[in-house]
Amino acid sequence: MKLIVTGGNGFIGSEICRQAISRGIRVVSISRRGAPKRREPWMEDVLWFKADIFDTHAWKGVLEKGDQVVHTVGILLEKRKKKLTYDRMNGESVITVAHTAAKAGISTFAMISASDAPPFIKGYIQAKRKAEEYLKNQPFRSMIFRPGFVYGPGRKGTAFIAALTRFGLRIPLAGKMLGAYAPVHVSHLAAAVLESLEKPEIQGILDINAIRRTAQTVSGREDHT
Template identity: 35%
Template sequence: MRTLVSRLIHSNPSFSRLNVTASSKIARSFTTDSNQVDEPFKVEEAETVNIPPPPTDKLLVLGGNGFVGSHICREALDRGLSVASLSRSGRSSLHDSWATNVIWYKGNLLSGDSLKEALNGVTAVISCVGGFGSNSYMYKINGTANINAIRAAADQGVKRFVYISAADFGVVNFLLRGYYEGKRAAETELLTRFPYGGVILRPGFIYGTRTVGSLKIPLGAIGSPMEMVLQHAKPLSQIPLVGPLMTPPVNVTSVAKVAVRAATDPVFPPGIIDVYGIQRYSQHKSK
């Protein structure tokens, strides 16, 4: 066999040259100059870039020391937001630990200068401002005060504005004419000034534990069972005059969750959210 291969190589010159060439290349690849030292592989050191953390949204809650407003402040703090609040009394009288993490401002929305400092650096506003009294007083508090806030926020370049309004209650609307006329005037202003970032929540009766001085009133004992029953009776709310009285109550924590989400989620739909919408959105997990 060895003799056969040797004859084949010698009898075929091209095969012999191919073999010699390949052997020469292999030999050169393993031959190194003893005086040459291979340079180590160089890696350019990456430049250190200091990337600032993403900015934290700053939320201003108007009326943050009230029943609904205090729950909104807590929900926003739990979401990691920077929270400020403005109200006529200023700092909350509540001694809960969350209150120390809120920047409190004292001011009157009927005065044009009250919001200037509080709006500094704010990306979204939630207004819980409202009240009862004479028709003229109710229109001022529910309407004029909120209209002033909406205009000031728009002029300041605030991105989103959420207004806690109220559901229609049929015959009750006439009895509290100033209250509802003020609410609807503020809604109109909001939809005009914030067509893409204005959200109106229209809850009915809001239940939860209300704190009045040192007294805690557990409204959930009444509101929770009523909500369970009336949320399945939506067709009854369409009955003229008395139908709106069948609007189900809603938990204050649900209102707070939806309000904060509406103020911070850029894809949350603008416009009016009724009680059933509040119930639906409150069940969605926050991002």
């Protein structure tokens, strides 16, 4: 049995791959760019499979019965000329991978979703919610992670935004508005995902608080908000 990470060379996906390798898990990343341009020692232990996630015939052969899948593919801003829309990347990509994974007999499917999104990118969250509904009716155990604002060293400027958000959370009126965007460090999110994969009793939606609690059982650290 192995772990398949779609979008494994991205911000969240690469951290999941890194931590999975440290746990001794066999890891396969599927992404259109293949291996990351940067090189780190742990990357040598990942099988970097280069393929378009929508071309299922190109990658479905890496799936085996019992495998676990973590889907991290998604976009924050649309690029319609390149067909990178919310519906396609945040919704259809999940459904495509989940359908293919179900046919292969995988045991668990985890999706990186989001707690909420600002009104001006309403389509972002609508597409993710549509994908979440699809997962509820599949034969495998599904887990939907809904973090707030994910920050970390792999994404420039996010630590500053996270600090501002934490400050805003302390202000009564602003705190109510910003609650859905409470910062979660990418390493804590990855730890929560991997820990949840190992516990068959965990399934369904994991909100910001559940992600923190699960991550703390691994690291003993707290993501202060």
